[in-house]
Amino acid sequence: MTDTKTIAVEPGNVNPSYEIDPDGDVTLVVHDIPRGLPAGLKDIPLDLLAGNTKPQESTTAKEKDSKTTENADSAARHLRLRVSSKHLSLACPHFARMFRSELREGIELRNNGRLELEVDQRSGTAVLLLMLVIHGRTRQVVDVMLQSQARLQGLDLDAPEFRGLHPNRWTC
Template identity: 30%
Template sequence: MHFVIERGIVSHTIRMEDRTFDPNGDITLIMRSHLEDDQTSERTTTTESVIESTPMHVRMLVSSKHLVLASSVFGAMLQGRFNEGQTLRSAGYLELPLPDDDPVAFSILLDVIHGHTRKVPHKYQLQEVVEVFSDGWVQALSREVPASLTADLIHWLCIFWVFGQSDKFKLMTRIMERESGGTIWTEDLPIPPAVLDAIENKRQGVIASAISMLTDLITNYQNSTPRCPRSGDNAFKCDAMVLGALIKSSISIGLWPPPAPPFTGISFCALSGQIHQMKVPTLCDTIGQTEGWYGSRGDYPYYDRGELPAHIGIKESIEASFRSLEDQLCGLDISTFKA
């Protein structure tokens, strides 16, 4: 069984190196390349140059899973009753000769199939040629689409951008907005700078708002006006305890003194997790008039009259603010950039 990829008229091909598309691959494709014979370059006729070539073998280590997902032909061969499929199942490995296929053209398809998008040439703007197949490819590989910020996410973002898949583009940009620390390497992929700028601007914007919220809270506790409803020294001691806890917690997560943009190395997702771990005790907790912010606040004597002191529930208030900020990191609409 052969898989021929037409390239048109080619005078000769240059020797390709062996390729590993999947280091854990279970199939080695063997194709014929040609090494140009330099000694024949001076032999010419009156009409054209005579170019001789020597056949060579190119070996490509690939994943049978990716081949089967991408191609029904490979699926029938490797999962059916063909000898190739039986050998693969019994030995766990297969060498598959494809003598009639062009290794240069085939390697481009293998890069696409294995998700090596940065190796796919973009010079000739060929995405429209394969766009009709993109939905099927993405559906077949849907389980490999990252759900968090990984090294492969930028490649998937490029795929969804090129083929205009708006929902998945929005999902990838949402992950980057929430989990990026400010450094995004595009690896020369054809992603517009405006997309990356928008992701970074939203990241910086919500982090700046979070820092401002904490700074305002600390400033309020630095004022001379007591926030604890207790009288005398107890109010001062309670406010001082809250102020100290806020500053110390903010220092531990790198937010005090307040950092300046661009907040390199700070992701909103990590920051939100650190905020959740903050401890903000009060004197009221210590003397037992409330169970604290994680317990019931009904034990506080002012609660039934709707006079809950401002410093009770600080932790919940901070976390609620962070949830509101997180909702702003909802991803980008591809239509904004594809005018």
């Protein structure tokens, strides 16, 4: 199994694209993503995936003074995820019906072999985590869950008793 990789991201692009399934036939366009997501999915800080922090924003003084620019930036920020219709169909009966039906999405997927769907959710990060789970890319998800639970319990993950849980996470 290969790591999730990035597709078509230009330097400074506020709209990254992640390839969760290299053979994916569906592109999800997810809105409401944090500003400053890295080009590579593996580079996303675990705190950001867990929803605990926001990435550092690098804005110019001119942008800080302009509410219009800020509003345009927030409206334009989105994340493109290449995923598999088969994985989506197995995970969710709604997608299974949509892709088999005579709805626009089903017809487009059958005729073109590809489909782009807008995802209207409150949290783009939650959609990203869900797609990672559905596609079996759980390495980062397990780390996020472990880190979040440990923080809730006031535990130190660098303590020797926790290193045995995922030894490859603490060794080089």
